[in-house]
Amino acid sequence: MDAPFPSALHAAVLDWYDDHARDLPWRGVEATAWSVMVSEFMLQQTPVARVLPVHGTWLERWPTPTALAAEPTGEAVRMWGRLGYPRRALRLHAAAVAIAERHGGEVPASYDDLLALPGVGDYTASAIASFAFGERHVVLDTNVRRVLTRVVSGAELPSPAVTRVERDVATSLLPVDPATAATWAVATMELGALVCTARQPSCDACPVAGLCAWRRAGFPAYDGPPRRGQAWAGTDRQCRGRIMALARETDGSVPLGRIEGAWPVAEQRQRCLAGLVADGLLVAIGSELDEVLAYALPS
DNA sequence: CATGCGTGGCA
DNA sequence: TTGCCAAGCAT
Numbered sequence: 001m002d003a004p005f006p007s008a009l010h011a012a013v014l015d016w017y018d019d020h021a022r023d024l025p026w027r028g029v030e031a032t033a034w035s036v037m038v039s040e041f042m043l044q045q046t047p048v049a050r051v052l053p054v055h056g057t058w059l060e061r062w063p064t065p066t067a068l069a070a071e072p073t074g075e076a077v078r079m080w081g082r083l084g085y086p087r088r089a090l091r092l093h094a095a096a097v098a099i100a101e102r103h104g105g106e107v108p109a110s111y112d113d114l115l116a117l118p119g120v121g122d123y124t125a126s127a128i129a130s131f132a133f134g135e136r137h138v139v140l141d142t143n144v145r146r147v148l149t150r151v152v153s154g155a156e157l158p159s160p161a162v163t164r165v166e167r168d169v170a171t172s173l174l175p176v177d178p179a180t181a182a183t184w185a186v187a188t189m190e191l192g193a194l195v196c197t198a199r200q201p202s203c204d205a206c207p208v209a210g211l212c213a214w215r216r217a218g219f220p221a222y223d224g225p226p227r228r229g230q231a232w233a234g235t236d237r238q239c240r241g242r243i244m245a246l247a248r249e250t251d252g253s254v255p256l257g258r259i260e261g262a263w264p265v266a267e268q269r270q271r272c273l274a275g276l277v278a279d280g281l282l283v284a285i286g287s288e289l290d291e292v293l294a295y296a297l298p299s
Numbered sequence: 300c301a302t303g304c305g306t307g308g309c310a
Numbered sequence: 311t312t313g314c315c316a317a318g319c320a321t
Contacts, residue, residue, distance in 0.1 A: 043317040050307075050316090084305030084316095091319080121319050141317045161300075189317065198315060199310075228302085229313070241305050279304095 016207035017187030033107035033132035040124045041092045046083050065096040066105040074297030091119025109133040130185045136178040138170045139185035143192025154213030156222040239263050239272040253285045253296035
């Protein structure tokens, strides 16, 4: 039967998006699939405001996957700058190589081909197929999850991991027409990013406030399992970040002494350096006696 | 399935 | 100030 809830929800969200969508460089008719793909990698856990400038310089330098694939991985890591999680730069480079080798230099359109690329999981594959190619896919990112949890389920925040029920709900709400489904996906994401935010949602400006189960229930507070925080001070993550910052800002290799100055705790420093080398983010520069003297971005 | 993985802005 | 959070992925 033609339940009023979904269609009213669709109309409200799509109309809202029509009026309020941000004009982002990876949206719109002039954006290439590669531009969309680069944006999706950069936006994994990194806010739009910080992605914008790097995305621009990245595409200027590497307008195609083939252009990136021809460069050393270290150049990608350096250009990644301070977006964080630099392994994403490595994976984007590896994905570009795979696209050059397996797909004739063209970003593949199918979910399965995309999913097979390094650094591409369910979300990113769905997003690229949907936004760059207008295909019909459930796009379940943190924004969409939050919006649907509130509007449909009546809870403040989604569970730590995607549940079967959650995916079923998202699937049932996906418009049948591919183009509409793609717009629905980006529109629900945008609503979560701009209005239905995690901490202080702007329910007054929300186009679906009248349909929202969470609002109707009186905004009950989150009561699920404790959400995982991220320790920082003194962690390997901070240590690795500091070493990588040195490597990025240094032309050539970083002498061991400078790394020791940047992180005095010897055991942890060694562990992190070994990890960075194992990840492919750094290479060790040795003497003829096989003694490590410096570290550098891979060239 | 839980964990590790950067970085910075904001309340 | 100190958490919390931001278009996840790989293992």
